Amino acid sequence: MTLAPVLDRIDADLPQALERLKDLLRIPSISTDPAFKADCDRTADWLVADLASMGFEASKRPTPGHPMVVAKYKGPEGAPHLLFYGHYDVQPVDPLELWDNDPFDPQIEDLGDKKVIRGRGTADDKGQLMTFVEAFRAWIAEHGSLPLSVTVFLEGEEESGSPSLIPFLQENADELKADLAVICDTGLYDGRVPSITTMLRGLLGEELTIKAASRDLHSGSYGGAAINPIRVLADIIDSLHDDQGRITIEGFYDDVPELPEELRQQWQGLGFDHSRFLGDVGLSRPAGEQDRTPLEMIWSRPTCEVNGIWGGYTGAGFKTVLPAEAHAKISFRLVGQQDPLKLREAFRAHVRARLPEDVEVEFHGHGNSPASVMTITDPAFEKSLQALTEEWQIPAAYTGAGGSIPIAGYFKTYLGMDAMLIGFGRDDDQIHSPNEKYDLESFHKGTRSWARILDKLATK
Known part of the structure; x- marks a missing residue:
């Protein structure tokens, strides 16, 4: 033929x-x-x-x-x-x-x-x-x-x-x-x-709820003395990355392979315009792992991103309240042989290890795929x-x-x-x-x- x-x-x-x-x-x-x-x-x-x-x-x-x-x-x-x-x-x-x-x-x-x-x-x-x-x-x-x-x-x-x-x-x-x-x-x-x-890349989705007091509290009466779940949640989110953009969850990179040099060179030859890529959405500085190019970050590196965060009063005007709960949705893009179920447990352990006294957490998984x-x-x-x-x-x-x-x-x-x-x-x-x-x-x-x-x- x-x-x-x-x-x-x-x-x-x-x-x-x-x-x-x-x-x-x-x-x-x-x-x-x-x-x-x-x-x-x-x-x-x-x-x-x-x-x-x-x-x-x-x-x-x-x-x-x-x-x-x-x-x-x-x-x-x-x-x-x-x-x-x-x-x-x-x-x-x-x-x-x-x-x-x-x-x-x-x-x-x-x-x-x-x-x-x-x-x-x-x-x-x-x-x-x-x-x-x-x-x-x-x-x-x-x-x-x-x-x-x-x-x-x-x-x-x-x-x-x-x-x-x-x-x-x-x-x-x-x-x-x-x-x-x-x-x-x-x-x-x-x-x-x-x-x-x-x-x-694979995908892992997690939703967490940080709980403290039994009800919302007046910040004039309890501010400073009562733990604020939003502050706890903010500290946990801040702890997920170091100053170089690396994810700090224990064992997170254990099953992440290095990109083969031949493939790295081929990607370089594609002429990917990193500045234009970010510039098209009004940004200029890559925010992920600082020792990786943006193309490597997108195609071959894992991520941890906060997709939503809420708690307390968010309506019009102002309400001086310490909320009883704070919430976040966090997703992970996975590469190589990373096991989404293993990483789910590692993430949850990371969060639990950072909970102050009187604070609890609830988790809700939102699917996973390698x-x-x-x-x-x-x-x-x-x-x-x-x-x-x-x-x-x-x-x-x-x-x-x-x-x-x-x-x-x-x-x-x-x-x-x-x-x-x-x-x-x-x-x-x-x-x-x-x-x-x-x-x-x-x-x-x-x-x-x-x-x-x-x-x-x-x-x-």
């Missing part, structure tokens, strides 16, 4: 591919709102029918929530087997008045320097998942089959916390296992450089990097991500597979916001990129 006619087919069929994408985008598959349950079902049906029309063995699988779509295509004997993941559900569209057009009536817009398709789900994630679907279509149209085996796994609850995902993975692990998983829910670095995300670090020694990673470089004519890069994409960790935990995260979104796509869009270049070259990746990975 040769690649050139597949790429030609993708180019020639771009108008039809865009029409198919528009059809998918018109279905309002909002997973968080029960009013759109039938539309989520309809979206799954649309995808099953489209994949089946190409020769996939495709089916809609029920869950307690929205259905999963599973489709399988058997490639040549002995060929690699890839699992492609995407999600067909979308975010709500509120506030509707901020959209320029109906969010479920997708439009092609000419912005002068580029064309985009605008509508809910264009970048997150329908436009992205259709890049690999269209690559499959072109391969099959030209050669009658795919060059390797493929399983497509599409979720309908990603935007609502994926409550059915882990049970489904556990119950269907044997069917879903492949040599490698591929996730399309990422983007181009700096809007232009194709990349494979190899590091995703970091994901991909094993890039698998030749598939380097082959895919080459394919992206050839398509975009810019050296592709391995990158990290400051946020969390739990599905990558779930594939490792429940299916024993690493994942490649490759996507073609851009920072200005306005995902989750009004007037979401996806560049036509991302859709077109993204499809061509997947065709090239299939070709590379099918070649031993």
Whole structure:
């Protein structure tokens, strides 16, 4: 099988591919709102029918929530087997008045320097998942089959916390296992450089309530003599970092690896503008670990951040009160092999050790997930990097991500597979916001990129 006619087919069929994408985008598959349950079902049906029309063995699988779509295509004997993941559900569209057009009536817009398709789900994630679907279509149209085996796994609850995902993975692990998983829910670095995300930070959330007196106290009567929970909470928060920005919780860095020098140098070569990064939000000085660059902090270092703090009287005017309670929400981004449950206990021990007499604390956990670090020694990673470089004519890069994409960790935990995260979104796509869009270049070259990746990975 040769690649050139597949790429030609993708180019020639771009108008039809865009029409198919528009059809998918018109279905309002909002997973968080029960009013759109039938539309989520309809979206799954649309995808099953489209994949089946190409020769996939495709089916809609029920869950307690929205259905999963599973489709399988058997490639040549002995060929690699890839699992492609995407999600067909979308975010709500509120506030509707901020959209320029109906969010479920997708439009092609000419912005002068580029064309985009605008509508809910264009970048997150329908436009992205259709890049690999269209690559499959072109391969099959030209050669009658795919060059390797493929399983497509599409979720309908990603935007609502994926409550059915882990049970489904556990119950269907044997069917879903492949040599490698591929996730399309990422983007181009700096809007232009194709990349494979190899590091995703984990997440731990904690809420604490500091309690002292049995009721709020008048500061004129009790001030100075009674302990103030806000002051205790402020001291605890202050104790979480030293003067150099390092986190002081005992054992916090035990499972944090150093960045490999080769990867550090590659990141340096990306030309990340630290000053512009902070300047764009009105800041100038990096506030984290002082011996790390901002890019290292975002992609490869753990964090401890206060996301909310409250207590006492916060309304209009003034009330001289010593509150009985003070509260804070604190999150941790995790890297490497950091164990979120182990760190939860370390954090709580750190807090308890700093409580004065007469003061108590209550904790409430808000979820946890470990970091994901991909094993890039698998030749598939380097082959895919080459394919992206050839398509975009810019050296592709391995990158990290400051946020969390739990599905990558779930594939490792429940299916024993690493994942490649490759996507073609851009920072200005306005995902989750009004007037979401996806560049036509991302859709077109993204499809061509997947065709090239299939070709590379099918070649031993």
